[in-house]
Amino acid sequence: MPIPEISPSPAVIRGLVKRRGAVIAVNGLDLTLRVGEVTALLGPNGAGKSTAVALLTGRLAPDKGHVSVFGGDPRKAASRARLGVMLQEAGMPRGLTVAEQIDLFRGYFTSSRPRAELIDLAGLNGLERRRCSALSGGQQRRLQFALAICGRPDLLILDEPTTGLDIEARHPLWSAVRVEAARGAAVLLTTHYLEEAEALADRVMVIDRGRVIADGPPASLKAAAASSAIRCVTRSSDAVLGALTGVFQVSREGARVVLMTRDAKTTVRELLVHDPDLEDLTLAGASLEDAFTRLLADSAGTQHTLENAA
């Protein structure tokens, strides 16, 4: 679908700083969401994901920097007319039925999806007349998704949408998110689940302590995961180590050097040729989880650029 070039970006964050109490929750965050693209914001608890969401949805005001949604301030109701949001924790009013709650939210938008379509997309068939208080946790999450998409949003923000959903319920929701992106919505997704980011995202941003520490397509995160970590104490210089076959990253942990490599066998062989006296050699295969954890552990240093796996 052709998108006019002149329309402002669905969401832009520039140099964002937000202090919450004594903690700097977001520290110089930059983020641009693009039409039809799913961006996953990945990070541990307290990384600043929810604060970023609160700033994008206008619930918080930035201390420094700039947040805009379709060129407007998200704190203004008019800017939120094209926004659909699913929050991490949102109860539903006990006294209303699913259909009543959906119709209430549909009424917030000048043009909204028919209720039947929403029920289908969110997988709520047969639950229309059920009171919200009688829904299971998973059913409540699906209702919240229906509310998020009822205005055919051009920007869809999903804060941990599948937390509390069982595995079987995740896949239909993923499909529904893909439908939204295919329709042209910019989607921002926060998640703990690497699998979810991999399944849905065109782009993954790893954040820690309020900063982006990695940014790239999910394939690059996978490449990092398909690698191994070699640790040893060696006299070889960083320049030499970086030139070894397979090595794509050199860093230091105290006296030890850490080599990230895509070809552990060859790297170790070459390493021993350069320095036969090296000590404390260990080799660890990095899982996806390890890659993620390593990125976080390293985030005191500079931002990584994840390369595309060849």
Place this chain on the structure above:
Amino acid sequence: MTTFAHIAGIYAREARAQIVSSFRTPQFLIPSVALPVMFYALFGVALARNEAPHMAQWLLATYAVFAAIGPSIFGFGVYVATERETGIIALKRVSPMPQGAYVAAKLAASVAASVLALTGIAIVAASAGVTMPAWRWAAVFALGAASTAPFALIGMNLGLRLGSQGATAAANFLFMSFSVLGGLWIPLTILPGWMTTLAWALPSYHLGQLSLMLAGMTPAHDVLAHVVLVLAVLAVAAAGAWRGWRRQGA
């Protein structure tokens, strides 16, 4: 024009949804509607046989204000605290719903509950022999409905600042204090004089006094003072509620 119709539509639907939701909740309906009617039948009629219908008419006036306190202070205090904790408020605030619609809808539910309770009280009163000109009935009903506003805003201060447990305790405390010390349950005229002095600090007292005048039970006196003091409470509570609402972040 379509924008105005759209916004007005949101207010109307939000109010209807809140009324439907509240009236399906026994925890709201019983203390808000059943309790005032039962208390009135007991204290205003059954136990006041010798003094009826004078006592029935006196307490009709003060119960019109009493009937406004319960749904307002609980409807706002307890339910705002609960909806804040469960994230309903946050979800509404990130939606394009105009924020005033949330408060207006809750107020509509409080007014509906208080008018329903007052209707029950009026039926009991009429059957106990209370007679008033139509305009006095209308005036008492109107004051009763308007009395929801200050208590709703006081309740909102609780709901925005306390957890649901704390808000429930505080709402109960204020509900009892406003009712008893404001002279809504027992006429202050038969209680020690210092209680009337204390009552001047309470909005429930001033509203009760105005209601007694409208019901023709007492001559008009200190009207301006009562009105000004109620409006002062309203203004302070509104400012506090606004600040509390603005402070709500993620």
